[in-house]
Amino acid sequence: MPSPEPSAPALDRPEQVVTVLGLVAASRLSAFDWLAADALHAPRTPARVAVARLASGQLGAYDALSRSAQEHGGDLTAAAAPYLGLLDGIGHRTRSGDWWERVVRTVVAGGMVRDLARTVGEHLPEPVRGVVVDALAGQGLTGLVAAEVAQATAEDPALAARLALWGRRVAGEALGAVQPVLDVVESAGAADLGALAAPAVGTISAGHARRMERLGLAA
């Protein structure tokens, strides 16, 4: 079935639906990983608890995603695996032992990965589109981190400069995964997604700028 218009390819064949569900699941699994590792390194108990709870929330929709994949003849974990490898790569290239760099990484890269999954998921038919929207609903990490970062950078202007630079580096790593992720979607049965790449990068970049602004950091 041809797309109704070049900028909105419909992803409605079962193998297309399953691979997009795999992308969404992988985005939640990598968010879980990053947040869980952040929680393990939190400097104080309240932050540890808050971030652990955010990590826990990432997989709350896994059952619903898994059920949707089964209804379309697929296995969610198998569909997620190739995307997980790419997203793990972002994680490995943006490791840091510093708490502030850690949480800024998770806000910046996690936000961009979520926006990418959202952008692709918008082309799914209902009702699976709704399942994906629910699975990708934000849980307040940016707000939580923004409050802590604002307080810390107010007391330490050099930290603000360092985190702004770090945020740009993380954004570069996450942007670099957009085309490889879209390539996996295509190779797993999707139509030509070439028309999706440019708007996806636009949406992701705009979301990144908004998040950096909320963190009080120069994008």
Added chain:
Amino acid sequence: MPSPEPSAPALDRPEQVVTVLGLVAASRLSAFDWLAADALHAPRTPARVAVARLASGQLGAYDALSRSAQEHGGDLTAAAAPYLGLLDGIGHRTRSGDWWERVVRTVVAGGMVRDLARTVGEHLPEPVRGVVVDALAGQGLTGLVAAEVAQATAEDPALAARLALWGRRVAGEALGAVQPVLDVVESAGAADLGALAAPAVGTISAGHARRMERLGLAA
């Protein structure tokens, strides 16, 4: 109010209820930590996903516990902090880079900590007792790990011997935390819990033996 009988101290004053809720929350937070770290080190994607999902489930009752603590005039995270320190100590003394030792540690120590929290929580009045029972409901880790361990040890008898020894060592570390945990419960406003220590150790040891049997390891 005096306890109805020595073996069943009633923990019904607000400060007693809050500290027991803190113990329960700390037990879920340490389970989250151990499972999340296990997931990050899982050798294959299906195990990674399964363990990450178990980790996520540990904090599903945090809101209900937090609400109960507030209703009794306390703050859950503050109440959990002293217990977390003790449970973190078990974790630090039972670290391993080996996947099998990792998951056996989490089954063994996590199970014992859960049994300890259950034993103390049984002395709470309703309805908070029900909140605690729900928060401590098992999520199938032992069954998941047992299947994997059984397959691995069938192919490698030396592994079974090593894991049995490791399980005993982990059990020793976890048992060593029972009295310090009961001391914190007491110091935070509970009545004399001396009568609780012996039955608690009995319950915990019996649960440990059952779990080792399910894992197919000599206790």
